[in-house]
Amino acid sequence: MPFAEDPAHLSKSRLKSDLVAHNVALPSAASKKAVYVELHLKHIDQKNAADFSSDEEDRADDKKDAEMPVPSCLTDEDLKAMLRKHGVKPGPITASTRVLYERKLHKLLQSDRRERLNEADKAVLYSDSEEEKKQQEKDQDSGSEKQPDPSDQTQKESSQCFLPSSRLRPCPPRNTESSSNWNSRNALKSSERSQSQCSQIISTSTADHHTGLGSTVLPRSKSTDDSSLSSQYFSITQMVEEMENSSSRSVTDNACEFNGTSVQENWAQSDRPPQEPVKDAFKDILPGSKTTPTGIYVTRRRPIKGAAQRPVQYSYPDSPVSPMTQQRREVERYLVPIHIQILVFIIVACVLYLIYVNVEGSLSYWSYGEDRLLVQAESQDAEADYAQD
Amino acid sequence: MSTTSQKHRDFVGEPMADKPVTALSGIGETLGKKLEENGFDKAYVVLGQFLLLRKDTEMFTDWLKDSIGANSRQASSCAQCLKEWCDAFL
Numbered sequence: 306m307p308f309a310e311d312p313a314h315l316s317k318s319r320l321k322s323d324l325v326a327h328n329v330a331l332p333s334a335a336s337k338k339a340v341y342v343e344l345h346l347k348h349i350d351q352k353n354a355a356d357f358s359s360d361e362e363d364r365a366d367d368k369k370d371a372e373m374p375v376p377s378c379l380t381d382e383d384l385k386a387m388l389r390k391h392g393v394k395p396g397p398i399t400a401s402t403r404v405l406y407e408r409k410l411h412k413l414l415q416s417d418r419r420e421r422l423n424e425a426d427k428a429v430l431y432s433d434s435e436e437e438k439k440q441q442e443k444d445q446d447s448g449s450e451k452q453p454d455p456s457d458q459t460q461k462e463s464s465q466c467f468l469p470s471s472r473l474r475p476c477p478p479r480n481t482e483s484s485s486n487w488n489s490r491n492a493l494k495s496s497e498r499s500q501s502q503c504s505q506i507i508s509t510s511t512a513d514h515h516t517g518l519g520s521t522v523l524p525r526s527k528s529t530d531d532s533s534l535s536s537q538y539f540s541i542t543q544m545v546e547e548m549e550n551s552s553s554r555s556v557t558d559n560a561c562e563f564n565g566t567s568v569q570e571n572w573a574q575s576d577r578p579p580q581e582p583v584k585d586a587f588k589d590i591l592p593g594s595k596t597t598p599t600g601i602y603v604t605r606r607r608p609i610k611g612a613a614q615r616p617v618q619y620s621y622p623d624s625p626v627s628p629m630t631q632q633r634r635e636v637e638r639y640l641v642p643i644h645i646q647i648l649v650f651i652i653v654a655c656v657l658y659l660i661y662v663n664v665e666g667s668l669s670y671w672s673y674g675e676d677r678l679l680v681q682a683e684s685q686d687a688e689a690d691y692a693q694d
Numbered sequence: 695m696s697t698t699s700q701k702h703r704d705f706v707g708e709p710m711a712d713k714p715v716t717a718l719s720g721i722g723e724t725l726g727k728k729l730e731e732n733g734f735d736k737a738y739v740v741l742g743q744f745l746l747l748r749k750d751t752e753m754f755t756d757w758l759k760d761s762i763g764a765n766s767r768q769a770s771s772c773a774q775c776l777k778e779w780c781d782a783f784l
Binding site: 313317337338339394395396397399401402404405408409 | 743745746747748753756757759760761763
C-alpha cells in the first residue's frame with residue numbers, strides 16, 4: 306500500500322476496502338465518495354502518522370499539522386485565501402464546489418509537506434555521503450595495512466610504489482608496455498585491490514632485495530600471496546616472479562627479451578583461464594558459431610515475409626526463368642513475329658511484281674494493238690484508195 | 695485530428711440550447727440519470743458547474759467522478775466537450 310497517496314485519488318471501492326482493512330465502520334452504501342474520503346483521512350491517515358511517529362521529522366510534521374488549518378474547518382473566505390496563497394485562483398465557493406476546493410487545498414498542503422521533507426532529506430543525504438566517503442577512506446587504509454608484510458614496509462608503501470618500474474629499468478621498451486598493461490589492468494580493478502597488489506609486489510620484491518635469498522624466498526611468499534589473491538591477479542605476481550627470476554640471473558638484452566616473451570606468455574596464459582569459462586558457456590549454447598575478436602555474436606535475421614518489397618509468393622513457376630527472358634517474352638507478345646513479317650514481305654513483293662509484269666505486258670499488247678489498228682486503218686485507207694481508182 | 699466521437703462533434707457543432715444531459719459526450723443513460731438526480735437535468739446546468747469551476751477541466755473531471763461515479767475516460771471526455779463548446783460559443 307503506498308504510504309503517501311491521497312485518499313481522494315483512490316476509487317470508492319478501494320476506499321471501502323481500506324476502511325474494512327483498518328476495521329473502520331463503513332458508512333451507508335449510498336453515501337458519496339466524499340464521506341469515504343473523510344473517514345479514510347480520519348482513521349487511516351492518523352494511523353500512518355502514528356506509525357511514523359518515531360521519526361523526528363514526522364513529529365515535527367504533526368506539530369505542523371496542528372498549526373496548519375484543516376481545510377474542512379475553514380470558512381469560505383479563508384479557504385479562498387489559502388488557495389490563493391498556493392497560486393490557485395478559485396471560482397465561487399458554493400455548495401457544489403466547496404468540497405472540490407477543500408480537496409485541492411488538502412493536496413497542496415500535502416505537496417508542501419512533501420517538498421519540505423524532500424529538502425530535509427536532501428540535506429541529510431549530503432551529510433551522509435560525506436560521512437560515507439570518510440568511512441571508505443578509513444576502510445581502504447585499514448585494508449592496506451592488513452596486508453601480510455613480512456618486513457616493516459607499510460611505512461614505505463607510497464615511496465616504494467615505484468620500485469617495480471625501477472627494477473624493470475634494464476629493458477625500457479618492454480617496460481613501458483608492461484607498465485601500461487599493468488596500469489590498464491589496475492584501472493579496471495578497484496583502487497583497493499590495486500593498492501594491495503602494489504603493496505604485495507613491493508613487499509615481495511623488497512623482501513627479495515633485502516634478504517637477498519633470490520628465488521627461494523619468492524615461492525614461499527608468493528604461495529601465500531597467491532592463496533590470498535583471486536585467480537585473476539595471479540598473472541601479475543607470476544609475471545613479477547618470472548621477471549625477478551630472470552633479472553636475478555642476468556641483466557642483458559637477451560634477458561629483457563626473455564622477460565618480454567615471458568611477460569607475453571604470462572599474459573596469454575592469464576588471459577586464457579578467465580576468458581575460458583565465458584567462452585565455454587557461450588559455445589555450449591551455440592556450438593557452431595565462430596569466435597569474433599570483439600566477442601559480439603550476431604545472427605542474420607530471417608527476412609519477414611509480406612513486409613515491404615518482399616511480397617509473399619504462394620506459387621512458384623515450374624521452370625526458373627531469368628528476368629531478362631521474362632521481359633523479352635512480354636515485349637515479343639506485342640510485336641509481330643519475324644516469320645510472318647518475311648512472308649508478308651514476300652507476298653507483297655510478288656504482288657507488285659505481278660502488277661508490274663501485267664502492266665508491262667499490257668503496255669506491249671496495247672502498243673501491238675495500236676499498231677494493228679494503225680495497220681488496219683492504213684489498210685482500209687489503202688483499200689479505200691484502191692477503191693477509188 | 696484528435697479522436698473525437700460523433701456525439702462530441704454533434705454537441706460542439708451548435709449551441710446547446712435545451713439539450714438534455716445525455717447529449718454531452720461521455721454521458722450515457724446511467725450517468726445522465728445520476729446527474730438528473732443531483733439536479734443537473736439539462737446540459738446547460740452542467741455547463742454552469744463547469745463555469746463555476748472556472749473552466750478547469752481537472753477540477754470538473756474530479757467533480758464528475760465524485761458526484762456521479764464517472765470513470766476517467768467519461769469524465770475527461772465530458773470536460774473536453776464542454777471546454778470546446780465554450781471555446782466556440784462563449
